[in-house]
Amino acid sequence: MVNNTQQRSAQPQVGKKAVRHILGISGGKDSAALAIYMRDKIPNIEYFFCDTGEELEETYAFIERLEARLGIKVKRLAATQGFRYFLEKYNDFLPSPQSRWCTVQMKIKPLEEFIGDDEAISYVAIRADEERKGYVATKDNIKVVFPFKEAGITKADVEHILEESGIGMPEYYKWRSRSGCYFCFFQRKIEWVRLAEKHPELFEKAKSFEKVLPDGRRYTWNQDESLEELIARKEKIIAEHEKRMKLQKQRKPNKTLAEVFEGVLDGEGQDEGCVVCHV
Ligand code: SF4
Numbered sequence: 646m647v648n649n650t651q652q653r654s655a656q657p658q659v660g661k662k663a664v665r666h667i668l669g670i671s672g673g674k675d676s677a678a679l680a681i682y683m684r685d686k687i688p689n690i691e692y693f694f695c696d697t698g699e700e701l702e703e704t705y706a707f708i709e710r711l712e713a714r715l716g717i718k719v720k721r722l723a724a725t726q727g728f729r730y731f732l733e734k735y736n737d738f739l740p741s742p743q744s745r746w747c748t749v750q751m752k753i754k755p756l757e758e759f760i761g762d763d764e765a766i767s768y769v770a771i772r773a774d775e776e777r778k779g780y781v782a783t784k785d786n787i788k789v790v791f792p793f794k795e796a797g798i799t800k801a802d803v804e805h806i807l808e809e810s811g812i813g814m815p816e817y818y819k820w821r822s823r824s825g826c827y828f829c830f831f832q833r834k835i836e837w838v839r840l841a842e843k844h845p846e847l848f849e850k851a852k853s854f855e856k857v858l859p860d861g862r863r864y865t866w867n868q869d870e871s872l873e874e875l876i877a878r879k880e881k882i883i884a885e886h887e888k889r890m891k892l893q894k895q896r897k898p899n900k901t902l903a904e905v906f907e908g909v910l911d912g913e914g915q916d917e918g919c920v921v922c923h924v
Contacts, residue, residue, distance in 0.1 A: 665765040672704035673824030678806040679770035695752040707815040722755040774799040825922040835886040
């Protein structure tokens, strides 16, 4: 965990700039819990949030709640340009799990700009019960550490930390399992359906980024169908999801509805999500 050397390095030294301690808030539960966990361990920690400008209002509300409860300031880091600019630059190719230019342009670059050449320790909220490796900095001056992994902190612990602090879970966890942009390509079909129900204007905006051309070229968030095609069969998607929820509930009767929901989504065999955006 945070050792004496790291704590001492937070102190300014004569003629040398102090090492910066930074912690990225993604708008998800794990990074929020890490902020609570670290607050009294490193006094001068700098909290930041890479704002793509394409986030859910629930995310902003959750970050504001965190700031108010902890008495901290989370610095918003914005990319040099908005999503549409980059989309044009990438010739209408929407980002995908194989080509995450959104993360590079709208999260990593603003972060590396924020740090510059300063020596920094970045605290990342990958938990002990996760397989994911976590964000690895491309710059030598940034050292990445995983306090939850080191301390053996699991998902149940994270939920306990949030509950105990009075901050609780982000609102969107009722219908979606991850933080990040409303159009994130990591979301499952049922989450797109819920987005259309909860935020129809954002669903329309996500649709507006897609292109299906007469010559057969398709630029869509999902490989197998456009959002228009997806929403046209929403009853089927909902029915399949409810069937899985029922089965999961029968298998694990003691779980809450939120846990059952998360279990169903985890079982859909999709990618684990982005280690920069979904923590
Ligand atoms: S949340 Fe998803 S869409 Fe947004 S930057 Fe991260 S990977 Fe890209």
